[in-house]
Amino acid sequence: MHYFRQVAVVAFKDLRAELRTKEAINASLAFSIVILLLFSFAFDPSEETMREISGGLLWIVFAFAGTLMLNRSFARELPNDCLDALIAAPLPASALFLGKCLANYVLVLAVELVSLPVFGIFYNVHWARQFPELLLVLLLGTWALTIIGTIFSALTVNIKLREVMLPMLTYPILIPALMSAMQLTTALVGGTPIGADNVDSLKMLIGFDIVFTAVSLVLVETVLVG
């Protein structure tokens, strides 16, 4: 119980700090809306085309916007050497990591949930026809993005070019999760529920989340302290 209280303390601290400055969430939200807007003007896709590319477009936007947010996760601790104080505190590195993941998860999900209606309006798509299943895919895909982004944010926190390094490291690892999320989202936005032909993508997404959450929790102490 004490462990989860520590996780919550870190998560609330990050959320409070971010909501006071709104640095990352504003940048992330603005980026996703601008990209959606630019794509709608640049390609003016038909309804048929839109159904085919919706998953890919949405997850590319989510991945890039999410990275903007995740870059700040551990970088936020650098001014005033706050990371040292967190490492010195008697909480497991995994609790620190999980707290940061939860805060990032909430923030990235918030950006996604604002972006979805914007996507629906700009592209004239009824995206909510399979909403409960779409929400499940969003929750699973965003967790994959968050867990990988947060562990690599910890790994690259002391690198000067971390803004460049983070996407270079995270996107290749995220390919299986993003591919699954894209396929499922394309189907769900098109009104097709998850069935026998794409349930493997859902299994892949769940498996990815479980495996990388476990690996990250085991490795984070080494990543932070060496």
Add this chain to the structure above:
Amino acid sequence: MSAVAVEGVWKFYGDYPALRDIRLEAAPGSCLALIGRNGAGKTTLLRIVAGFSKAQRGQVKIHGNDPRSTETRRQLGFLGHGIAVYDELSALENLTLYGKLYGLADPRKSALEWLERTGLERVRNGLVREFSRGMRQRLAVARAFLHEPSVLLLDEPFTALDDRAIAVLQRLLREALAAGKTIVMSTHQLREALELATHVALLNRGQLAFDGQCTPEMAADPGYIYAQYGEA
């Protein structure tokens, strides 16, 4: 048992040995001043003692335990170069946050008490980004002392402090010593440090050049130890 024991610690940055076979002990209730020129390895050694970094060879024990164990971390207070508080949070929110992370029974009460002891009670709800440098430093001191650690690790604690913050810190350090707590501090400000130190260790290019009790000659003339044991 020593409060802090450094046993044959080596640390390399690439091929360069930043610390070479350092062996030190600090008894409970003692104050060890770690001195040396820039680049001598003081901060590297303190970071290893604090558990932020690992030694390539040798080991560090705090009260006989690994510095990274949860129980040891509860007993350690670290004041480094940075103030380790969040600019976006208020003074009270910062201290309450650390109180919760250290599992204090009543984090808010402890935070308020330390804000009062460091003279920050009137600005407790002010955001740290609006604080003067001196106020930020005093808040950092409150943060390091908040959980009543039995071992205090201080890296250049007097650097960039205003007069009031120096007075606050010296008073708190004296109280800590009187309460039987152990202090290890790296410093260039020998006069302030040697007023408190019971022991002195001089690092010279990663090697221990002197380790012994603080003598009246050292306290009277801060340059004495460098003249006797330091580099020419």
